[in-house]
Amino acid sequence: MKLIFKRLTQWVVAVFLVFVVGVSLLDQSSALAVPMQSPGASDQTGMPLAQASTQTGLPMPTVADNVRRLLETNECIGCNLAGAMLKDANLQTANLEGANLQGAGLERANLQGTNLIGANLQGADLGKTNIAGANLERANLFDADLEKANLQGANLQGTNLQGADLEKTNLTNARIEGANLRGADVEGAIGFTATMIQ
Numbered sequence: 001m002k003l004i005f006k007r008l009t010q011w012v013v014a015v016f017l018v019f020v021v022g023v024s025l026l027d028q029s030s031a032l033a034v035p036m037q038s039p040g041a042s043d044q045t046g047m048p049l050a051q052a053s054t055q056t057g058l059p060m061p062t063v064a065d066n067v068r069r070l071l072e073t074n075e076c077i078g079c080n081l082a083g084a085m086l087k088d089a090n091l092q093t094a095n096l097e098g099a100n101l102q103g104a105g106l107e108r109a110n111l112q113g114t115n116l117i118g119a120n121l122q123g124a125d126l127g128k129t130n131i132a133g134a135n136l137e138r139a140n141l142f143d144a145d146l147e148k149a150n151l152q153g154a155n156l157q158g159t160n161l162q163g164a165d166l167e168k169t170n171l172t173n174a175r176i177e178g179a180n181l182r183g184a185d186v187e188g189a190i191g192f193t194a195t196m197i198q
Contacts, residue, residue, distance in 0.1 A: 070094065087125075132170075152191070166192070 060080075061069075067084050070076040074091065078098040085105045093113040104124045111126075114134045122142045132152040136159050143163040151169055156176045163183045172191030186192050 070096075127165075 063080055063082060063084055066076050066079040066081050067086070069079070070081070070091070071089070074093065075095040076099055077095055080100045081096075081104055082100050082102045083104060084101065086109055087105050087107045089106070089109045091114055092110045093115075094111070095115045096119055097115050098118045099116070100120045101124050102120050102122045104121070106129050107125050108128045109126075109130075111129055111131045111134050114131070116134055116136045116139050118138045119136070120140045121144050122140050124141070124144045126141075126149050127145050127147045129146070129149045131154055132150045133154060134151075135155045137155050138158045139156075140160045141164050142160050144161075145165045146169050147165045147167045149166075149169050151171050151174050153173045154171075154175070156174055156179045158178045159176075160180045161184050162180045164181075164185070166181075166184050166186045166189050168188040168190070169186075169192075170190045174191065
Protein backbone atom coordinates (compact mmCIF):
# COMPACT_ATOMS: atom_id res chain seq x y z
CA MET A 1 0.00 0.00 0.00
CA LYS A 2 2.86 2.38 0.84
CA LEU A 3 4.39 1.69 -2.59
CA ILE A 4 1.13 2.61 -4.36
CA PHE A 5 0.83 5.80 -2.30
CA LYS A 6 4.45 6.72 -3.05
CA ARG A 7 3.96 6.21 -6.81
CA LEU A 8 0.71 8.16 -6.73
CA THR A 9 2.47 11.07 -4.98
CA GLN A 10 5.29 11.01 -7.55
CA TRP A 11 2.74 11.00 -10.36
CA VAL A 12 0.86 14.02 -8.90
CA VAL A 13 4.15 15.93 -8.45
CA ALA A 14 5.17 15.12 -12.05
CA VAL A 15 1.80 16.31 -13.41
CA PHE A 16 2.07 19.51 -11.36
CA LEU A 17 5.60 20.21 -12.69
CA VAL A 18 4.47 19.64 -16.30
CA PHE A 19 1.58 22.03 -15.68
CA VAL A 20 3.89 24.75 -14.23
CA VAL A 21 6.40 24.39 -17.09
CA GLY A 22 3.59 24.54 -19.66
CA VAL A 23 2.13 27.73 -18.17
CA SER A 24 5.54 29.42 -18.04
CA LEU A 25 6.20 28.51 -21.70
CA LEU A 26 2.85 30.01 -22.69
CA ASP A 27 3.74 33.24 -20.86
CA GLN A 28 7.09 33.43 -22.66
CA SER A 29 5.60 32.87 -26.11
CA SER A 30 2.98 35.56 -25.54
CA ALA A 31 5.73 37.93 -24.38
CA LEU A 32 7.69 37.21 -27.55
CA ALA A 33 4.59 38.00 -29.60
CA VAL A 34 4.70 41.69 -28.57
CA PRO A 35 5.98 43.56 -31.64
CA MET A 36 9.12 45.62 -31.24
CA GLN A 37 8.70 49.30 -32.15
CA SER A 38 11.31 51.63 -33.53
CA PRO A 39 12.03 54.73 -31.41
CA GLY A 40 9.62 57.55 -32.18
CA ALA A 41 7.27 55.32 -34.18
CA SER A 42 3.52 55.74 -33.99
CA ASP A 43 0.95 53.25 -32.82
CA GLN A 44 -2.12 52.26 -34.86
CA THR A 45 -3.95 55.46 -33.86
CA GLY A 46 -1.05 57.65 -35.01
CA MET A 47 -0.12 58.58 -31.43
CA PRO A 48 3.65 58.85 -30.92
CA LEU A 49 4.93 55.90 -28.88
CA ALA A 50 6.45 58.34 -26.38
CA GLN A 51 2.83 59.06 -25.39
CA ALA A 52 1.32 55.68 -26.22
CA SER A 53 3.90 53.74 -24.22
CA THR A 54 2.69 55.27 -20.97
CA GLN A 55 -0.75 53.90 -21.79
CA THR A 56 0.30 50.52 -23.19
CA GLY A 57 3.22 49.68 -20.89
CA LEU A 58 5.78 49.52 -23.73
CA PRO A 59 9.23 50.90 -22.85
CA MET A 60 9.82 54.53 -23.81
CA PRO A 61 12.76 55.33 -26.09
CA THR A 62 15.74 56.81 -24.27
CA VAL A 63 17.35 60.17 -25.06
CA ALA A 64 20.22 58.25 -26.70
CA ASP A 65 17.70 56.36 -28.89
CA ASN A 66 16.10 59.66 -29.89
CA VAL A 67 19.48 61.26 -30.69
CA ARG A 68 20.34 58.31 -32.96
CA ARG A 69 16.96 58.58 -34.66
CA LEU A 70 17.38 62.34 -35.16
CA LEU A 71 20.86 61.99 -36.66
CA GLU A 72 19.72 59.17 -38.97
CA THR A 73 16.37 60.62 -40.14
CA ASN A 74 16.68 64.38 -39.42
CA GLU A 75 13.33 64.13 -37.62
CA CYS A 76 12.22 63.63 -34.02
CA ILE A 77 8.76 65.18 -33.59
CA GLY A 78 7.71 65.55 -29.95
CA CYS A 79 10.51 63.35 -28.67
CA ASN A 80 12.60 63.69 -25.53
CA LEU A 81 16.07 65.10 -26.17
CA ALA A 82 16.49 66.72 -22.74
CA GLY A 83 20.16 67.24 -21.95
CA ALA A 84 21.29 65.80 -25.29
CA MET A 85 24.80 66.75 -26.41
CA LEU A 86 24.46 67.91 -30.03
CA LYS A 87 27.36 70.36 -30.14
CA ASP A 88 28.45 71.07 -33.76
CA ALA A 89 25.69 68.77 -35.11
CA ASN A 90 24.26 69.40 -38.58
CA LEU A 91 20.49 69.50 -38.06
CA GLN A 92 19.69 71.77 -41.00
CA THR A 93 15.97 71.61 -41.92
CA ALA A 94 15.34 68.98 -39.21
CA ASN A 95 11.80 68.53 -37.91
CA LEU A 96 11.87 68.93 -34.11
CA GLU A 97 8.36 70.26 -33.65
CA GLY A 98 7.28 69.93 -30.00
CA ALA A 99 10.55 68.23 -29.01
CA ASN A 100 11.92 68.55 -25.47
CA LEU A 101 15.46 69.95 -25.77
CA GLN A 102 15.61 71.34 -22.23
CA GLY A 103 19.24 71.84 -21.17
CA ALA A 104 20.52 70.44 -24.48
CA GLY A 105 24.02 71.34 -25.69
CA LEU A 106 23.62 72.75 -29.20
CA GLU A 107 26.59 75.10 -29.30
CA ARG A 108 27.72 75.85 -32.88
CA ALA A 109 25.12 73.42 -34.28
CA ASN A 110 23.53 74.07 -37.68
CA LEU A 111 19.78 74.53 -37.12
CA GLN A 112 19.23 76.57 -40.28
CA GLY A 113 15.64 76.20 -41.49
CA THR A 114 14.80 73.78 -38.67
CA ASN A 115 11.20 73.33 -37.49
CA LEU A 116 11.19 74.01 -33.73
CA ILE A 117 7.55 75.05 -33.38
CA GLY A 118 6.50 74.61 -29.75
CA ALA A 119 9.85 73.03 -28.81
CA ASN A 120 11.15 73.29 -25.24
CA LEU A 121 14.68 74.75 -25.30
CA GLN A 122 14.67 76.02 -21.72
CA GLY A 123 18.24 76.50 -20.51
CA ALA A 124 19.68 75.09 -23.75
CA ASP A 125 23.13 76.17 -24.95
CA LEU A 126 22.65 77.68 -28.41
CA GLY A 127 25.73 79.89 -28.36
CA LYS A 128 27.15 80.58 -31.84
CA THR A 129 24.44 78.34 -33.34
CA ASN A 130 23.15 78.98 -36.88
CA ILE A 131 19.36 79.18 -36.48
CA ALA A 132 18.77 81.38 -39.53
CA GLY A 133 15.34 80.92 -41.09
CA ALA A 134 14.25 78.45 -38.41
CA ASN A 135 10.66 78.35 -37.15
CA LEU A 136 10.68 78.83 -33.35
CA GLU A 137 7.06 79.94 -33.09
CA ARG A 138 5.75 79.41 -29.52
CA ALA A 139 9.03 77.74 -28.52
CA ASN A 140 10.26 77.99 -24.92
CA LEU A 141 13.74 79.57 -24.80
CA PHE A 142 13.51 80.64 -21.17
CA ASP A 143 17.02 81.23 -19.80
CA ALA A 144 18.60 79.84 -23.00
CA ASP A 145 22.10 80.90 -24.09
CA LEU A 146 21.87 82.41 -27.57
CA GLU A 147 25.01 84.53 -27.39
CA LYS A 148 26.37 85.21 -30.89
CA ALA A 149 23.73 82.95 -32.44
CA ASN A 150 22.46 83.67 -35.96
CA LEU A 151 18.67 84.11 -35.86
CA GLN A 152 18.51 86.04 -39.11
CA GLY A 153 15.05 85.68 -40.65
CA ALA A 154 13.90 83.27 -37.90
CA ASN A 155 10.26 83.12 -36.81
CA LEU A 156 10.17 83.95 -33.08
CA GLN A 157 6.48 84.86 -32.89
CA GLY A 158 5.05 84.08 -29.47
CA THR A 159 8.38 82.65 -28.31
CA ASN A 160 9.36 82.78 -24.64
CA LEU A 161 12.80 84.44 -24.52
CA GLN A 162 12.48 85.51 -20.89
CA GLY A 163 15.90 85.70 -19.25
CA ALA A 164 17.62 84.50 -22.44
CA ASP A 165 21.14 85.64 -23.34
CA LEU A 166 20.83 87.35 -26.74
CA GLU A 167 24.10 89.24 -26.47
CA LYS A 168 25.57 89.91 -29.95
CA THR A 169 22.87 87.71 -31.52
CA ASN A 170 21.92 88.41 -35.14
CA LEU A 171 18.18 89.20 -35.18
CA THR A 172 18.14 90.83 -38.64
CA ASN A 173 14.71 90.33 -40.27
CA ALA A 174 13.62 88.02 -37.42
CA ARG A 175 9.86 87.95 -36.78
CA ILE A 176 9.61 88.59 -33.06
CA GLU A 177 5.99 89.79 -32.62
CA GLY A 178 4.44 88.65 -29.35
CA ALA A 179 7.71 87.21 -28.00
CA ASN A 180 8.40 87.52 -24.28
CA LEU A 181 11.76 89.32 -23.91
CA ARG A 182 11.38 90.18 -20.22
CA GLY A 183 14.80 90.11 -18.57
CA ALA A 184 16.56 89.06 -21.78
CA ASP A 185 20.09 90.38 -22.37
CA VAL A 186 20.01 92.02 -25.81
CA GLU A 187 23.27 93.96 -25.48
CA GLY A 188 24.91 94.32 -28.89
CA ALA A 189 22.17 92.30 -30.64
CA ILE A 190 22.30 92.95 -34.39
CA GLY A 191 19.08 94.13 -35.99
CA PHE A 192 17.35 94.52 -32.61
CA THR A 193 15.28 97.65 -31.97
CA ALA A 194 13.39 98.77 -28.89
CA THR A 195 10.15 98.55 -30.89
CA MET A 196 10.55 94.76 -30.95
CA ILE A 197 9.77 94.60 -27.22
CA GLN A 198 6.02 94.48 -26.66
